[in-house]
Amino acid sequence: MAKNLKKNNVLALNGELGTGKTQFVTGIVKKISPKTIVSSPTFVLLNEYKGEIPIYHFDVYRTEACDFHFQELIKEYFSNNGICIIEWANKITKILPSNCIKIEIKKNLSKGDSFREITIC
Amino acid sequence: MLVLGLDTCCETCSVAIANDKNLLIQTSTNKHKKRSSEIIIKQIKNILNFSNIKVSEIDFFATTVGPGSFTGTRIGISIIKALSQSLEKKCIPISTLECLANNITWENFLICPTIDAKNDYVYSCFFKRKNKTLVKLEEENIISLSALTKKINNYENKIIFISDEALIYEKLTNLKISNAIMAPFLINSGLASSVVQLSLDKITNNKTINYNEILPLYIKNCYYEN
Incomplete structure (x- = not known):
């Protein structure tokens, strides 16, 4: 998936706690900017990873991130020539562009603890 | 001064x-x-x-x-x-909308400056020129392009759209509002x-x-x- 990503792509990443959203982002960033360390932006709200195409990694789980001003700021990143990946994107559906790539990660405990079902559309 | x-x-x-x-x-x-x-x-x-x-x-x-x-x-x-x-x-x-509107000096037009607000929404505000003075007709607002089309259809005047972005000009032209023209593009x-x-x-x-x-x-x- 990382190979096909382009500038101004927006990935809306959803899944319950512990399903591996940040792990998913780590995998994508590894392909695009191999030496970058990825961490969860739960507290900082946004991590920027520099590279050939900059990656903007958001986490909007906290209510501060759902504030009007912060959402207006997030919108500006969508056309900033980078790749935006937003964890918990279903909290800010109103501002997501219509062509965003929606990714849903689910566990399926009947198939084991480390099994994940990933739906991309 | x-x-x-x-x-x-x-x-x-x-x-x-x-x-x-x-x-x-x-x-x-x-x-x-x-x-x-x-x-x-x-x-x-x-x-x-x-x-x-x-x-x-x-x-x-x-x-x-x-x-x-x-x-x-x-x-x-x-x-x-x-x-x-x-x-x-x-x-x-x-x-900013008043600045855009200020570039139109013609009377007898409903002046409609628009600025991109993303996701097919625009910031807009209607103005007109009366005896050379620019008159504001409403408060600055945010409106979807489809709602703007409906709002404009209630006006009988000729309308002039003005924006500083090519993308918005394209979208406004695609609305195909019959009594509207585009102002010269201030690129x-x-x-x-x-x-x-x-x-x-x-x-x-x-x-x-x-x-x-x-x-x-x-x-x-x-x-x-x-």
Whole structure:
């Protein structure tokens, strides 16, 4: 998936706690900017990873991130020539562009603890 | 009397200086691949050097306060606040939509400036010219393109759309509103000349404010209510 990503792509990443959203982002960033360390932006709200195409990694789980001003700021990143990946994107559906790539990660405990079902559309 | 005005809210960053009669100098640069913060300080220094004016000789500092880019708005306002506070001069806030509308001098038209608000929404506000004066007909608002089409269909006047972005021009043309025309496209001319021109009126009418009173004009979309 990382190979096909382009500038101004927006990935809306959803899944319950512990399903591996940040792990998913780590995998994508590894392909695009191999030496970058990825961490969860739960507290900082946004991590920027520099590279050939900059990656903007958001986490909007906290209510501060759902504030009007912060959402207006997030919108500006969508056309900033980078790749935006937003964890918990279903909290800010109103501002997501219509062509965003929606990714849903689910566990399926009947198939084991480390099994994940990933739906991309 | 000298006024320095700038605009960083829209696609083109611009700075201008005017005296009470004339626009003395203006510079504008499209933000293409750069950020306003990188461009604007250089622009201010350059026009002051080029016109042999010292920043301390400026009597008023004006800026667009929105609506427009979230960060762009803050950059312009921060710079004007800093200059105004340090030089102990007054500032003048101007609406970006009024600056766009100011470029239309024709009477008998409903003037509709529009600025991109993303996701097929635009910031807009209706104006008209009456005896050469620009008259504001409503408050600045945020509206979807489809709602704007419906709103305009209630007007019998000829309508003139004006925007500083090619993308919005394209979208407005695609609305195919029969009594609407597009204003000449201001691709690189910038709004600072309108900022200083509209400031002259505010200066004459004592409508200038202190640096700690200037605020961005952010318009909340109704979808934030939920």
